Structures are given as structure tokens and as C-alpha cells.
Amino acid sequence: xxxxxxxxxxxxxxxxxxxxxxxxxxxxxxxxxxxxxxxxxxxxxxxxxxxxxxxxxxxxxxxxxxxxxxxxxxxxxxxxxxxxxxxxxxxxxxxxxxxxxxxxxxxxxxxxxxxxxxxxxxxxxxxxxxxxxxxxxxxxxxxxxxxxxxxxxxxxxxxxxxxxxxxxxxxxxxxxxxxxxxxxxxxxxxxxxxxxxxxxxxxxxxxxxxxxxxxxxxxxxxxxxxxxxxxxxxxxxxxxxxxxxxxxxxxxxxxxxxxxxxxxxxxxxxxxxxxxxxxxxxxxxxxxxxxxxxxxxxxxxxxxxxxxxxxxxxxxxxxxxxxxxxxxxxxxxxxxxxxxxxxxxxxxxxxxxxxxxxxxxxxxxxxxxxxxxxxxxxxxxxxxxxxxxxxxxxxxxxxxxxxxxxxxxxxxxxxxxxxxxxxxxxxxxxxxxxxxxxxxxxxxxxxxxxxxxxxxxxxxxxxxxxxxxxxx
Amino acid sequence: xxxxxxxxxxxxxxxxxxxxxxxxxxxxxxxxxxxxxxxxxxxxxxxxxxxxxxxxxxxxxxxxxxxxxxxxxxxxxxxxxxxxxxxxxxxxxxxxxxxxxxxxxxxxxxxxxxxxxxxxxxxxxxxxxxxxxxxxxxxxxxxxxxxxxxxxxxxxxxxxxxxxxxxxxxxxxxxxxxxxxxxxxxxxxxxxxxxxxxxxxxxxxxxxxxxxxxxxxxxxxxxxxxxxxxxxxxxxxxxxxxxxxxxxxxxxxxxxxxxxxxxxxxxxxxxxxxxxxxxxxxxxxxxxxxxxxxxxxxxxxxxxxxxxxxxxx
Numbered sequence: 001x002x003x004x005x006x007x008x009x010x011x012x013x014x015x016x017x018x019x020x021x022x023x024x025x026x027x028x029x030x031x032x033x034x035x036x037x038x039x040x041x042x043x044x045x046x047x048x049x050x051x052x053x054x055x056x057x058x059x060x061x062x063x064x065x066x067x068x069x070x071x072x073x074x075x076x077x078x079x080x081x082x083x084x085x086x087x088x089x090x091x092x093x094x095x096x097x098x099x100x101x102x103x104x105x106x107x108x109x110x111x112x113x114x115x116x117x118x119x120x121x122x123x124x125x126x127x128x129x130x131x132x133x134x135x136x137x138x139x140x141x142x143x144x145x146x147x148x149x150x151x152x153x154x155x156x157x158x159x160x161x162x163x164x165x166x167x168x169x170x171x172x173x174x175x176x177x178x179x180x181x182x183x184x185x186x187x188x189x190x191x192x193x194x195x196x197x198x199x200x201x202x203x204x205x206x207x208x209x210x211x212x213x214x215x216x217x218x219x220x221x222x223x224x225x226x227x228x229x230x231x232x233x234x235x236x237x238x239x240x241x242x243x244x245x246x247x248x249x250x251x252x253x254x255x256x257x258x259x260x261x262x263x264x265x266x267x268x269x270x271x272x273x274x275x276x277x278x279x280x281x282x283x284x285x286x287x288x289x290x291x292x293x294x295x296x297x298x299x300x301x302x303x304x305x306x307x308x309x310x311x312x313x314x315x316x317x318x319x320x321x322x323x324x325x326x327x328x329x330x331x332x333x334x335x336x337x338x339x340x341x342x343x344x345x346x347x348x349x350x351x352x353x354x355x356x357x358x359x360x361x362x363x364x365x366x367x368x369x370x371x372x373x374x375x376x377x378x379x380x381x382x383x384x385x386x387x388x389x390x391x392x393x394x395x396x397x398x399x400x401x402x403x404x405x406x407x408x409x410x411x412x413x414x415x416x417x418x419x420x421x422x423x424x425x426x427x428x429x430x431x432x433x434x435x436x437x438x439x440x441x442x443x444x445x446x447x448x449x450x451x452x453x454x455x456x457x458x459x460x461x462x463x464x465x466x467x468x469x470x471x472x
Numbered sequence: 473x474x475x476x477x478x479x480x481x482x483x484x485x486x487x488x489x490x491x492x493x494x495x496x497x498x499x500x501x502x503x504x505x506x507x508x509x510x511x512x513x514x515x516x517x518x519x520x521x522x523x524x525x526x527x528x529x530x531x532x533x534x535x536x537x538x539x540x541x542x543x544x545x546x547x548x549x550x551x552x553x554x555x556x557x558x559x560x561x562x563x564x565x566x567x568x569x570x571x572x573x574x575x576x577x578x579x580x581x582x583x584x585x586x587x588x589x590x591x592x593x594x595x596x597x598x599x600x601x602x603x604x605x606x607x608x609x610x611x612x613x614x615x616x617x618x619x620x621x622x623x624x625x626x627x628x629x630x631x632x633x634x635x636x637x638x639x640x641x642x643x644x645x646x647x648x649x650x651x652x653x654x655x656x657x658x659x660x661x662x663x664x665x666x667x668x669x670x671x672x673x674x675x676x677x678x679x680x681x682x683x684x685x686x687x688x689x690x691x692x693x694x695x696x697x698x699x700x701x702x703x704x705x706x707x708x709x710x711x712x713x714x715x716x717x718x719x720x721x722x723x724x725x726x727x728x729x730x731x732x733x734x735x736x737x738x739x740x741x742x743x744x745x746x747x748x749x750x751x752x753x754x755x756x757x758x759x760x761x762x763x764x765x766x767x768x769x770x771x772x773x774x775x776x777x778x779x780x781x782x783x784x785x
Contacts, residue, residue: 224570237573248476259475261629261783262731 004407005149006421007072016150018075018470021186026070026412026419034414037069037179044175066463067172069179072411072424072445073187076472079441082145082153082428085338087437088328090141090430093160095331097137097315101127111326120320121368122161122313124276126283130300133208134434137309140199140271141430142166142444145338147409154341154406156425158324160316161308162273165444165464166429167231170195170238172466173442190441190471196238198431198438203239205433206305207268215268218242218258220249222274222290227459232273246274251294254301269305270295276310318401319345319367341406347398355402356390362402363454364389377454379405408454411465413447423448425456426467441469473629477571479784481630482637484567485621488583489638491560492614493645494547495607497524500679502603505540507671518543524652527555544603557610561586574630578620586613629730632723636779639723643716644772646703649679651765673699680711700761701753713768717745720775727783737778744771 003011008019015023045064074082099106100117101124107114117123142163144156173192177184200217207215221232223245236243248258249267257264272279278288280295298304314320322343328336344351344362355362359378366374376389393400410421428443445465446456456462501521519538522531525547534552535542548557565587568575575583589609598606618638625631653676673694677683682702689706690698707714721741728734756764 224566229569233572242474242477243573244474245476248474259785261473261475261478261633261727 004421004423005147005409007147007409007411007424009412009421018073022071022073022183025183025186031418034069034419038414041067041069041175041179044178045171065168065458066449066461067175068413068422068447068449068463068465069176070412070414070419071176071183071466071468072426072447073468073470074426075470078153079190079469081337083439085153085155085336086143086428086430086439088332088334088337089143089155089158089324090138090432090437092324092328092331093138093141093158093315094136094432096327097160097309097312098131098135099331100314101130101311106327106330109330111330112320112323116319116323117314120314120317122276122311122317124311124314126296127309127311132299132309133206133302133305136206136432136434137312138315139202139206139307139309139432141432142427143430145426145428146341146406147426148406149409153338155324155338156341157318158316158321159427160312161275163427163429164228164231164273165427165446166195167234168464169429169440169442169444169467171234172464176466187468188471190469192440192442195429195440196235198440199235200239200241201435202431202433202438203269203271203307205435206307208302208305210303211266211268216258216266217269217271218244218249218267220244220246220270220272220274222278226273228273235271241271246288246290246292249292249295251292251298254294254298254303256292256295256298256304267304269307271307276313279306279310317367318343318365319347319398322401341403344402346393346400346402351402352393352397355400356393359386359390359393359402361405363405364393364400364402367399367401375455377405380452380454405454411445411447413449413463413465415449415451420451422451423454423456424465441471442467473574473633475784477574478629478633479780480567480571481574481634482779482784484564484571484583485617485634485637486641487560487564487567488614488617489641490555490645491557491564492611493641494525494555494557494560495610495614496679496681497521497649498544498547499604499607500675501543502540502607503678504671504675520652521547524648525555526648527553541597541599544598548598548606558590561590561613576620576624578624579617582613582616582620586617629727632727633783636720636723639716639720640772640776640779642711643713643720644769646680646711646713646716647765647769647772649676650700650703651762651769654762654765669696670694676703682709682711685709697753697757700756704756704764705748705751705753707749714745714748717741717748721745735778735782737775737782740771740775740778744768744775 007016008023009015042064045067096106106112107117138160140163142159142165144159145153146156147153169192203217204215217239218241219232219236219239221229221243223229226232233243242258244258250257250259256267256270258267274290277284279291280293281288281291282293283296284291295304296310299306299310322340322345325336325340328334344355346352346355355364359376362378364376364378376385378386408423408425411424412419413422415422424445424447426443426445428439431438445467446458447463447465448454448456449461449463458464498521501517505517516538518540519528521543522528522538530553531538531543531546535546546553546556550556551559553559561583565583568580568583572580593606621631621634625634653672673696674683676699677686680703686694686699686702689702689708692698702709703712705714706712707718709715724738724741728738
């Protein structure tokens with residue numbers, strides 16, 4: 001593999017201009033200063049209580065996500081391109097989902113194969129023929145982006161269900177401002193703290209038309225044991241809305257209410273951080289204690305907005321991903337601004353053969369996998385792992401896609417041995433309301449803390465960085 | 473406010489208060505049990521500690537004998553005892569985490585810090601000086617939590633529910649301490665009934681941090697009916713039933729005004745308060761101290777149910 005593109009230092013040793021002041025500061029800063037700030041940052045995070053739970057990890061149910069103190073910098077011009085591409089992509093996603101549950105034009109046109117929709121586990125027949133308020137489906141999207149060279153950003157994954165991580169975007173910035181005021185005075189960094197206001201405005205704009213002028217918005221969480229609980233409570237607090245659990249809500253005559261100390265109070269918009277399957281035991285999993293019985297019938301009656309809408313998962317698995325460029329062309333008549341990573345669909349026999357023959361060079365992913373689980377990184381895998389995946393591929397080829405191993409860009413990162421390049425990705429958050437699309441300049445930069453590792457997921461030991469969009 | 477949030481707040485402060493009470497009970501018991509037999513070693517102090525904590529039956533189901541080791545372990549560290557100090561903090565912290573944003577940073581840090589600290593020392597047998605230090609620490613957590621609430625919280629319904637949980641628990645604890653020792657306060661005679669009673673009485677006062685207050689209020693030596701008067705009826709004494717109810721009524725009134733409606737909880741609390749205000753300690757002794765206290769305990773728990781019914785469910 002050729003050396004990865006470093007976002008600060010080019011292969012000839014010169015520093016990219018966006019990073020020049022940071023590079024200067026880094027080379028001037030005494031080693032113990034950085035070390036001291038790292039300790040301070042950890043203390044701050046621990047005090048605030050930002051932790052996340054790792055599934056299957058009984059020992060440490062509450063852990064800190066590693067935070068790297070060196071920011072990742074994006075120029076105004078780069079951000080402008082990203083923004084255009086993100087708006088385009090999310091609009092196409094919304095049109096696609098609406099179509100799939102409505103007229104199904106894209107299927108009749110043969111652009112997307114039918115079985116990818118109807119045999120998709122995330123397809124919700126309950127939504128067929130239904131239109132959510134304002135015919136908007138993906139209100140909060142987290143689009144994962146990687147960079148491979150100075151000019152090329154790829155979309156790696158669309159997250160259209162309940163994308164998380166935005167609390168880190170906000171908290172990382174708070175901590176950085178506290179720890180490095182001198183760096184902020186040298187850069188014009190676009191602020192991110194209006195995200196909460198933008199999110200609230202988006203959610204309010206999505207209220208059903210039958211609701212009052214002052215809609216009641218709540219955030220529905222699975223509860224304290226959920227890995228993202230910290231984020232749920234953080235957002236509810238920032239938005240000034242109630243953080244509810246399923247048992248706090250009930251449905252009467254197709255209207256949703258919450259139980260309060262002053263009696264039942266109507267709920268108009270539910271920002272739910274619970275998966276479709278758990279949302280209403282009368283319609284989906286009957287054993288779910290997290291949901292609200294009757295919620296779907298209130299939803300179908302048009303008395304409550306669920307955000308994101310039910311059934312959006314049909315647009316974000318890794319098999320549909322490979323059709324995204326065609327989906328954009330189909331609905332918008334435009335060329336995609338952000339590229340897709342070239343993807344082999346193992347469901348296609350020729351692609352499967354290629355993947356089996358070249359598996360050492362490829363990244364193989366489960367179509368429905370997420371969080372970095374169920375994934376093979378060919379160049380880093382052992383012989384046994386490769387054979388295991390070959391067998392899996394032959395058994396159910398449609399369950400997998402494969403991509404060339406990308407040289408994800410690297411960013412200087414503070415590790416035990418000092419400052420050293422580590423691979424990063426970027427998750428910006430795209431908000432879509434009835435009054436437009438909003439993107440706060442920034443996002444969550446995830447960093448693979450282990451040398452050479454390409455897996456940035458927090459569940460796999462990845463860390464985060466503050467993401468600076470320069471406002472030139 | 474969400475009913476669940478109110479419920480969590482209410483129980484959060486109840487559990488912190490309960491942990492503190494347990495620490496006080498253990499502290500006084502330890503002190504009494506170390507006296508020479510001639511001064512009070514006749515009764516089984518450790519058994520009465522379990523009784524005061526309200527879990528004698530559960531304890532005896534698990535242990536044959538109530539000795540120091542078994543009782544300290546059961547009341548402080550036993551995971552199977554839902555009201556052990558360890559579990560009180562565990563539940564309190566769990567509740568605090570669920571309503572994290574309704575708490576101030578100081579309150580969260582008090583409870584989260586306690587929880588972290590306790591995790592570090594759990595499963596270690598404590599005795600002697602170590603135990604004393606541990607009990608002091610538990611009381612300090614109570615103070616820190618209570619003090620942060622008092623100093624940093626907005627005076628809104630969040631505050632009301634959190635205080636009400638504490639007050640209800642406090643009244644219950646004071647009543648129980650008196651109930652277990654009520655026979656020591658009877659019969660109504662004599663100045664000091666010998667060494668034994670004297671130390672028992674002062675232990676009761678110590679258990680509710682009232683030894684000094686007693687002398688300030690009555691300016692005389694320990695007399696059983698005055699001890700009862702102080703703990704039941706004197707509304708200047710912060711752990712007395714009268715003081716707890718004066719404050720409970722106040723918070724219920726705030727809620728009624730904020731929400732524009734009254735209910736069973738307000739009625740019950742006012743009823744109990746009037747009763748405490750109008751009672752005379754001589755009448756209480758005449759008609760039966762034990763009956764008065766058990767009557768109060770059941771009224772107090774009726775108020776708990778009414779608050780639950782009206783606001784928390």
C-alpha cells in the first residue's frame with residue numbers, strides 16, 4: 001500500500017497551509033506541555049461524565065472514549081464542497097425512501113433490484129403507502145466520509161437510522177477551547193455550538209400539522225443502560241426537552257401523551273434513539289419493553305412525528321450504498337458531488353469471484369453490519385480469518401460487499417511515543433426539516449489510535465478529535 | 473416534569489438519607505456495645521440496630537446471631553440487603569444518572585464520587601478505627617449531597633421532590649429509632665434511671681445528632697419525656713417529626729401552588745402536621761408512646777403512597 005495522505009504534512013515534507021500555524025505551535029510546544037494538557041483533558045471528560053458503554057464488556061461498563069488533543073483541520077473551500085455533496089446526498093436519500101414506500105418508480109425503472117428492497121431486513125412493510133409528516137424521512141443523518149488525497153473525499157457510509165456521536169463534536173470543542181485558547185486565537189474556527197438550536201428548529205418544523213403552534217418535542221431513549229445514554233441526556237439538556245423512556249409515554253385515541261407530575265401532556269415530535277424493531281410492541285417486537293404500545297397507530301394517524309421516520313434503514317445498508325450514485329442521478333438528474341468508494345457487490349457472481357481471488361487486498365464488510373463488527377481487513381488479517389471469510393462469502397454472498405483497502409488520510413495524533421500520524425474519518429451531521437437543510441460546520445472526527453489501524457469505531461478502541469472548519 | 477424524573481429525584485434523596493441514618497445507627501450501636509456490661513451490655517445492642525433499620529426478620533433469616541460482624545456487614549455492605557449502605561448508594565447513583573440533567577453538577581459529583589469510592593473499598597471487612605472512619609465518611613456524603621442541593625438547586629418542583637424524599641425518610645428514621653428504644657423511655661419517673669438508661673438515652677440523642685441541642689433547649693439533665701418531646705414535637709430540632717412535617721407541608725404547598733391543584737398528599741401531610749403541633753408530650757405518654765409512634769410510622773408511609781399516586785406515577 002502506498003503511504004497514506006497526511007492532512008498536515010505532504011510527502012515532500014512541506015506543511016499544508018491550513019495546518020501551518022498548528023504545525024508551528026506543535027514544534028514549539030514543550031513535550032511536557034502536551035502531556036499535561038492530555039491529562040487535563042481526561043480529567044475534564046471524566047468530571048463531565050462523558051462515558052460510553054461497550055456491549056459485552058462487563059468489567060468496564062462505563063468507559064471514556066479516548067480524546068486526542070490535536071485538532072483536525074478542514075479548509076473553507078473543502079467544507080463548501082462537502083456541504084454541497086452532503087445536501088445532495090441526503091436529498092436523494094429522502095427521495096429514495098419516499099419512493100420505495102410510495103410509487104416505487106426506481107424499482108420499475110430497474111435502477112435498484114427489487115430484492116434489495118423487499119428482502120432487506122430494514123424494510124418495513126408497515127410503512128408501504130404511508131407518508132410521514134411533510135414527506136420527510138431522514139431528518140438527522142450522519143454521513144461517514146474518508147479522505148484519500150488532497151482532492152478526493154469518499155462517502156464511506158450513510159447513517160439514516162439513529163446516528164450518534166454529535167455530543168462528542170460539541171464536547172470536544174468545549175474542552176479544546178478551555179485547554180488551548182492560544183490555538184483558537186491563531187485560527188478562525190467556525191463555531192459548532194449552535195447545533196442544538198438548529199436541531200431544535202429542525203425538530204419543531206417537523207411537527208404534524210395538527211399540533212399546536214408550540215409543539216412538544218421529546219427525546220426517546222432506551223434508558224441508562226444504552227451505550228449512547230450520555231449523548232441522549234446531553235442533547236435533551238442542550239435542547240431543553242424532556243428525555244423520556246417508553247414507560248413515560250402512552251397512547252390514547254391515537255394521541256401520544258407523557259406522564260408528568262401535572263398529569264398527561266400531549267407529545268408532538270419524538271426524536272427517538274430507539275431502533276424501529278423496539279418502538280411499538282404491538283407492531284414490531286412484542287417482547288420490547290423499551291417502546292410504546294400504540295405508537296405506530298398514532299404515527300399512522302398523523303398525530304405524532306417520529307424522527308427519523310420508521311423504515312429509513314432501507315436506505316443505509318452497505319448493499320444499497322453501492323447504488324447511491326445511480327440513486328442520485330435518478331432523482332436529481334445530477335452527478336454525485338461526493339464519490340462512493342468503489343464497491344464489489346458479492347451478490348453478483350463476477351464480483352464474488354474477484355473478491356474471493358483478491359481477498360488479501362480488500363476490505364470485506366457484512367451488508368447489515370455496523371460499528372466495525374463483522375468486517376475483514378484483508379491486508380491485516382491472518383490466514384485463518386481469511387479462510388473463515390471465504391467460507392462465509394461462499395455460503396451467503398449477498399450478505400457481503402467488498403472494497404479496495406483505502407489509504408484513509410492520516411492526521412497528527414498524540415500517542416505514547418509522541419506526535420504521530422493516525423488514520424481518521426469524518427462524520428458530519430445533516431439536519432433536514434420542513435424549512436430546509438442545516439449543516440453545522442464541523443463533525444465528529446474519529447481516529448484509529450493504534451498505529452496502522454484503519455478501524456476508527458469507538459467500540460474497537462477508536463478515539464475522537466475536535467474538527468475545525470476554518471472560516472477564511 | 474416527567475413523573476419518572478420526579479420519582480427518581482424523590483428516591484435519590486431518600487436513599488442518601490437512608491444511608492446516612494444507617495451510618496448513625498451503626499455508630500451509636502458501636503459506642504453502646506463497647507460499654508462495660510454494668511453500663512448497658514445487658515441488652516443485645518446489635519440486634520436492636522437491625523430492628524431500628526427495619527430489617528430484623530430479613531437479617532435473622534440469614535444469620536443466627538446478631539453480633540457486630542454480621543450486623544455491620546449486613547447493614548453496610550451486604551448486596552442482598554436492598555437497603556444496605558452499599559445498595560443505597562448504588563441505587564442513588566443509578567437514579568442520579570437517570571436524572572443527571574435535573575441535578576446540579578455539585579450534587580452529581582457528591583453522589584458519583586461516593587459511588588466510585590465505595591466501589592473501591594467494597595468487599596473489605598472493616599472494623600475498629602476503619603469502621604469508624606467509614607461511617608464518618610458516609611455521613612459526610614449525606615452532608616455534601618444535602619448541602620449541594622441546598623446551595624445550588626433552583627427552588628422549583630425538582631427541589632421540592634428531592635427535599636420531600638429526604639424529609640419523609642428522615643421522619644421515618646427518627647420515628648424508628650424512638651420506637652425501638654421506646655421501652656427505655658418508660659416508665660415516666662426519676663431523673664436518671666441508673667447508668668444503663670443514661671447511656672441508652674444519650675445514645676438515642678446521638679443517633680440523631682441532638683445531644684447538644686437537648687441541653688440548649690431544656691437546660692437540664694436527660695429526662696425521657698423531654699427526649700421524646702425533642703424528637704417528636706420540637707420543630708426547632710431538624711430531625712424531629714414536627715420539623716420534618718413543617719417542611720413537608722411547605723413543599724407540598726409550593727407544588728400545589730405551582731401546579732394549581734391540591735390532593736390527598738396535601739391533606740394527609742397537613743393532618744399529620746396539625747396533630748404534631750397540637751400534641752402534648754404528657755398526653756402522648758399517657759395514651760401510649762409506642763402507639764403514637766407506630767401510628768405515625770403508618771401515616772408517614774400513607775403520605776408516601778399518596779405522593780406516589782398523585783405525582784410520581
